[in-house]
Amino acid sequence: MLITQYLFTIGKYLLLMKRTFSRPERMRMFFKQYVRELYALGVDSIGIVLLISFFIGAVICIQIKLNIQSAWMPLWVSGYTTREIMLLEFSSSIMCLILSGKVGSNIASELGTMRTSQQIDALEIMGVNSASYLILPKVLGLITMIPLLVVFSTFSGIIGAYATAYIGGILTPADLTAGLQHDFTPWFFWMGIIKSIFFAFIISSVSSFYGYTVEGGSVEVGKASTNAVVASSMLILFSDLFLTNLLS
Template identity: 55%
Template sequence: MNAIERVGDYSRLMWKTFSKPDSWKMFGKQYVRELHKQGINSLPIVCIISVFIGAVICIQMRINTESPFLPSQLTGYATRETMILEFSSAILCLILAGKVGSNIASEIGTMRITEQIDALDIMGVNSANYLILPKILAFVTMIPCLVTFSITTGLLGGFGVALFTEMITPMEYEQGIQYSFLPYSIQYSIEKSLVFAFIVTSIASYYGYTVKGGAREVGKASTNAVVNSSVIILLFDVMLTKLLLS
């Protein structure tokens, strides 16, 4: 299947996905389950990665900007900007493409090869809508929370460096993260992440839903889902940055 056929196939699947649920009650249950699975369950990994990356950015900024001509507040400022503008939206979504994307692709792929999706179809259930829509909506709902959580914990990671090392004082760090703050940066970060969340879940669902074969193909679909959604996230990152910031 070439790229154009894939895009057509993906669009058809999304058309089928974004339709009225057969049962709102069942949809609601699935949605809440997915909120927990994709959102709440992602908090530990988001916390760990953000804290450490925040700390590392803070250390690196301090080392690379240590100069009598540059204010020491620059470290906090650069940490904040890096976390808000890029890490907590784009990089976080790349990381979550690995966690959430592979999970979705393998779950739906396994359902495909064990005929569970055929069972839904034969019952007259719109299987794409039932399985995929709650996943997309749940992740899109949760991503602003995850992004905000990541920004907060990342900045706390940087604060930890200021608190436990002598590279920068906590006061300088605090002044830096408050310096020249634009609330639009948060809006920009969240807007980008909403698009990335849709990309991760819809592409992973597509690869899982269209699996043919056995366990080997499910593994392959999971890998393809992560690789392709990552590439598309990077592509959209460039486009959205140009559109929203320039």
């Protein structure tokens, strides 16, 4: 019974994606929506990304320096580890996990409210493919913005690490710089970007699915918003495991 329900949900999701990825009726209206979503999903998230990454970068650096580094380890270990954690996992996967909470609930509640207030029905009656008009700009908007957010997150984390050196005096800036520059593998940067693009698709499409298919009233919109965050977080974690194995 549970399996049938899961298969039914997956089928509904795939059908919605088929409708979503069809040619927009009016390119000018699509671009208008696309720019709006770039701003709403991407630009509006820069603040939280910078803030969280700054503190996590600083905390990673402090933890490594104070709790892991020992006398027999090189002085650059803290900087090196901070860079690798930020590049490989935090800025791509954990940041997307955090964004699934902010962006995912935003998308699900917006579409859910549009559904319950009959705005989606109004679009359908006008002959507009509502899935394509509403969901496609969100998916493409987040996919466009997420690499930028990953880059901002990595740099903000590194600035956080420098703050521990310059303000906290936990380690010397020279040791940190040496660690950040030690044995840099450019592929790790691209790996983070590739993973984040997959995660952006998961966040936007899964949250849109939960919002778009809401039936009922405000309670159901709230439930859909929660389900969107839970489902996209779970999918990000599973696909992170798979993608890390595939890309490493």
